[in-house]
Amino acid sequence: MKKLDRELRVLSVDCLNAPVSRRGFFKRAGAAGLLLGVPGLLAACGGGSSTTTSGASGTPTTQKLADTLNFYNWSDYIAEDTIPNFEKEYGVKVVYDNYSSNDALLAKLQSGATGYDIIVPTDYMVTTMLGLNLLQEIDLANVPNIVNLYARFREEPFDPGNKYSVPWQWGTTGIGYNSEKVTGFQPSWDMLWDAQYKGKITMLTEIRDIFAVALFKLGYDANTTDPAQIDEATQLLIEQKPLLKHYTSDTYIDELASNDTWLAHGYSGDVFQAQAENDVVQYSIPSEGAIIWVDSMCIPTDAPHKYTAEVFMNYILEPEVSAAISNFVVYASPNEKAEEFLDPTILEDPSVYPPQEVQDKLTFMKELGADTELYNTAYEKVKAA
Amino acid sequence: MPSSAAPSGQGAGGSSGGIPPAPAPEGVGLFSRVAARLRGRSALTASLLAGPTLVWLLLFLILPLCVILVYSLGSRGAYGDVVLGFSFDNYLKAFSPLWFPVILRSFAYAAIATLLTLLMGYPLAYFIALFGGRRKNLYLILLMLPFWTSYLIRTYSWIVILRTQGVLNTVLTSLHVVPEPLNLLNTPFSVILGLTYGFLPFMTLPLYASLERLDKSLIEASYDLGANRLWTLLKVTIPLSLPGIVAGTLLVFIPAVGDFVTPDLLGGPSTMMIGNVIQSQFLSARDWAYGSALSFSLMAILLVAIFFYVRRVGTEDLV
Numbered sequence: 001m002k003k004l005d006r007e008l009r010v011l012s013v014d015c016l017n018a019p020v021s022r023r024g025f026f027k028r029a030g031a032a033g034l035l036l037g038v039p040g041l042l043a044a045c046g047g048g049s050s051t052t053t054s055g056a057s058g059t060p061t062t063q064k065l066a067d068t069l070n071f072y073n074w075s076d077y078i079a080e081d082t083i084p085n086f087e088k089e090y091g092v093k094v095v096y097d098n099y100s101s102n103d104a105l106l107a108k109l110q111s112g113a114t115g116y117d118i119i120v121p122t123d124y125m126v127t128t129m130l131g132l133n134l135l136q137e138i139d140l141a142n143v144p145n146i147v148n149l150y151a152r153f154r155e156e157p158f159d160p161g162n163k164y165s166v167p168w169q170w171g172t173t174g175i176g177y178n179s180e181k182v183t184g185f186q187p188s189w190d191m192l193w194d195a196q197y198k199g200k201i202t203m204l205t206e207i208r209d210i211f212a213v214a215l216f217k218l219g220y221d222a223n224t225t226d227p228a229q230i231d232e233a234t235q236l237l238i239e240q241k242p243l244l245k246h247y248t249s250d251t252y253i254d255e256l257a258s259n260d261t262w263l264a265h266g267y268s269g270d271v272f273q274a275q276a277e278n279d280v281v282q283y284s285i286p287s288e289g290a291i292i293w294v295d296s297m298c299i300p301t302d303a304p305h306k307y308t309a310e311v312f313m314n315y316i317l318e319p320e321v322s323a324a325i326s327n328f329v330v331y332a333s334p335n336e337k338a339e340e341f342l343d344p345t346i347l348e349d350p351s352v353y354p355p356q357e358v359q360d361k362l363t364f365m366k367e368l369g370a371d372t373e374l375y376n377t378a379y380e381k382v383k384a385a
Numbered sequence: 386m387p388s389s390a391a392p393s394g395q396g397a398g399g400s401s402g403g404i405p406p407a408p409a410p411e412g413v414g415l416f417s418r419v420a421a422r423l424r425g426r427s428a429l430t431a432s433l434l435a436g437p438t439l440v441w442l443l444l445f446l447i448l449p450l451c452v453i454l455v456y457s458l459g460s461r462g463a464y465g466d467v468v469l470g471f472s473f474d475n476y477l478k479a480f481s482p483l484w485f486p487v488i489l490r491s492f493a494y495a496a497i498a499t500l501l502t503l504l505m506g507y508p509l510a511y512f513i514a515l516f517g518g519r520r521k522n523l524y525l526i527l528l529m530l531p532f533w534t535s536y537l538i539r540t541y542s543w544i545v546i547l548r549t550q551g552v553l554n555t556v557l558t559s560l561h562v563v564p565e566p567l568n569l570l571n572t573p574f575s576v577i578l579g580l581t582y583g584f585l586p587f588m589t590l591p592l593y594a595s596l597e598r599l600d601k602s603l604i605e606a607s608y609d610l611g612a613n614r615l616w617t618l619l620k621v622t623i624p625l626s627l628p629g630i631v632a633g634t635l636l637v638f639i640p641a642v643g644d645f646v647t648p649d650l651l652g653g654p655s656t657m658m659i660g661n662v663i664q665s666q667f668l669s670a671r672d673w674a675y676g677s678a679l680s681f682s683l684m685a686i687l688l689v690a691i692f693f694y695v696r697r698v699g700t701e702d703l704v
Contacts, residue, residue, distance in 0.1 A: 103668045106465075131464030199568065207669050244654040246571045251544065251650070260548050260570075369463035376670040383657055383665075384483045 063142075066305035068093045069312055072116040074295065075100050077169070079328035086315050092308055109134050114302045117309040120295045124208070126165045127158045127367035135164045135298050142310035145317035153294065153334040157364050165296035166313045167334035169325065172354070172362060173209055173291040176252070176271030178262040180280040187284045189217040191263055193236075198243045200262040205249045207379045208365055208372075209291065210237060213265060216288040222363050225371040234378045238385045256281045267293075268351060269331050283351040285358050292362035294334060457677035465671030475678030484662065488686070491658040494573070494648075495641035498580035502588035502637050503630065505581075510592035510629075511622075514599070525593070528586055540579055540650045547575055547651070571653030579647040584640065588633040595629025596622075631698055639687060659683055 071083075075098040083094045097116075099105045102125040109119070110132070121129060129135050140146055146154070146162055153167045175192065177185055181200070185191065192201055192213065203210055212222040214233035224230065245261060255261035256274035264271070271283040297316065299309050315321060323341030326333040332352050339347060346352050354362070368375070457476070459469040513524045531539060546552045547570040554566035569575055599622065607617040623630070645660030652658075663683070666676030 103671070106671075107668075110466075128464045132466055205665075205669065207665075241654045246653045255548070258548070258550055260550060367464070372463075372465075372670075373461065373672075376672060379665075379670070380483060380662075383662065384487055 063307055065090060065092055065311060066308040068095055069305055069308045070095045070097070070115050070117045070303075071312070072097045072099065072105070072119045073168075074098065074120060077120070077295075077329055077331075079324040082316075082321060082325060085321070086312060090311065090315070092312075094312075106134075109300060114300075115304060116300050117303040117305045118297050118312060119300060120168050120297055121165075122293050122295050123156065123158045124365045124367040126296060126298060129298070130159075130164060131367070131369065134301055136301050136303070136306070137163050138166065138299060138313070139306075139310055142307065143314045143317065145314045148317050148319060148322075148335050148337040150334060150336045156294065157366065159296070165298050166317070168295045168297055168316070169329065169331040170292060170294035170334055171268040171331045171352075172285050173204070173212070173265070173267055173293065174271075174283060174285040174351075176256050176264040176266045176274060176281060176283050178256065178259060178280055179282045181259065181262045185282075185284070187287050189213050189286045189288055191286075192265060193217075193240055193243065194263075195243060197262055199245050200260075201240075201243055201264070202245050202252045202255065202261050203240075203247050203265045204267075205247045207375050209265070210247075210382075211375055211378070212291050212363075212365065214240075216286065216290065219288065222289070222291060223366045223368065225368060225374060227374060230374055230378050234381050237382045241382070241385060269329065272330050272351075285351065285354055285362075287358075287361070289361035289363060291365050292359075293365065453677040453680060456674050457681050459674040461670075461672040461674055465673075467673045475675045476682060478675060479678045479682040484659070487657055487662060488659050488683075490656070491642050491660070492690075494577055494580060494656075494658060495638050495644075497577050498584060498641050499588075499634050499638045501577070501581040502585050503634065506585055506588035506592050506633065507630075510589050510596050514593050514596035515601070525590075528589055532586065536583060536646065537650075540583070540647060543575065543579055543582070543651055544570060547578075570651065571656070573652075573656055575651040576648045576656045576658075579651040580641050580644060583644075583647060584637040587636040587640075591632035591636060592626060592629040595626045595632075599625050627698070631695065635691065635694075639691070642687060643683060 069092050071094050073096070078096075083096060086092065087094055099108065102122050105119060105121060106125065106128065109116075109129070126135070140162065143166060146166065149162075149167060153170070154162060156162075156165075156167075159165045175187075175189070177191070179185065182191070182197065191197075192203070194201075203213070208222075211230065211233050214236040215222045215224060215229065217236065218229070218232055220226075220229045220233070245255075248255075250270075252261055252264040252266050253270050253274045256264055256266075256271065257277035259278070259280075268283055271281060275281040275283070297309075297313050299306055303309060316325075317335060319335060319337035320341050322333045322335035322338035326338065326346060327341075327343045330346060330352065332346075333342070350358070455469065456467050458471050458473070459467050460472065460474070462468045509528075513521055513528075517524050544551075548554070549566045549568070549570070551570070553569065554563075557563045558566055603621055603625065604617055607621045612620065642658075643660045643663075644658065645664045648656050648658045648661055649664075652661075659679070663676050663679045666672050666679060670676075
């Protein structure tokens, strides 16, 4: 009955700690809320644009710190003392609020949620939000610490020169695997098509993430808009379907930890969480290439405290502050100067800080605008198959 | 809807049925006198009674439905916004053969779950209504108790129970009932189980409501006239509780067809239901126009299905 005991413990973990997942559990709750709340949401949509103008008029360039700062971030994605130290140092009260998916964040902003000074969308979502006029330009004169970033994060394809976004943390999307059950593991996406692990493999639910895997495996660009290549990827994903346990963006953490899933397409930090529970779980960045993602601080168009938000961004880019966050959440920091304050085990971990030859094969996912339709249509074929 | 309207209306009729005929005309007279007095103020009374609900429905049902209808005729903007327009492309896509298996599967899962909740809910409701005695309320509270916990958490618990190294498999393998852990999770079985579990009270409560006000003397009469238990159940009890059965099946079937949480959590790669398709259009694909068209199409299919169901099973006294 010891096992039963463990099950109960895991259940409580499921229920209580689920929000720990950066991109997890509450996404679904959010989705349910979103669908149920469609009326309110739609009603609020009309208000969205009008608040934009009122917000703009309320931000004259008085370079004075506000009393409060409204910070909307991924759940459990910050060190314990990050906010208290800022409050102490600057005398600003930080109102901290959390979300757990880009979709939820976007839905909230689109539904007219106002008052947030800083949000932390992922790279491609920055492009989306820019396309929807939801972000405003950052005055980098107030963020001198921006020079602390690695060159890669100064010239990101989605926002060269950090005009609209200041990186927070970054990671990769690779394979989490059970090193005991999967004995001959190779760092290749082919592992997710290995028939001997039928029923023990999971894939993420995000459309572009799934297609990126197939495209990498085929040796194509993960951001391709060539219908023939997308078609090939579609066939590959349909072939893979019978081998899958299911598509999941959150439960795989627990399934890896409980040995139920042996090979999971997943986010680096999520796999490390599973590893913390079960040390046979390993993370690998496949050699064909993988998606690199970076979550960045942005200022919504109608943010009431723009200057304070910029001061906060600058504070986050202090080497010690950046390092403390990485040491706590075990994601890589975009801050080069933070290296000397990083926990050496994190800095030397190739799955957190991949060696240069692996880094060279990492690709940002690009928002494709109207071409997204190609992927949506292709995904329907996979889903219906 | 039939269930909520019925108890008050038929409850009075049921009790007066047993009373000798003499007082009945007086009751009718009283009723008509009250009705006459009310009639003068009927317009005001009616609007006071129905007003709040009408406003509510207008604001939170009709209006959003109109918005969804307008959206469904538009298209997806480059960044996932809705571009308004007037085209039926989304409906053509919604009714493409691609989704036939998914729609068929959704209806099949929902139908099986409805049947299972009926098979389980009926005896349960029958027991509480006829043999519950003074514990009736306790049983009802026990039935509702799981509702105090979030549906998500209850569904997550099923994962813990059903998975390969889960509670059920651990017990079964340690008792040597099965040599290998069974593959229960992420199968059609687990999805239907989740639906059945989740919707059981929606079936039981209307059944209870209609069985509770069932005139027991009719059952006795059936026995007196020589019918055995089975015959009485088939010819008296079940027909009399038909309004409850219809209400229960609708209350279970309709939300079950459109459910997306259960197949999402308990399902596998091939248990996708139409609700998942709609959800992913709204969230992952961010194509609200197409999602709206899919929602509307599902609503239309359901309306037609319900229409034929109620026409076939239902009678006038359902309302």
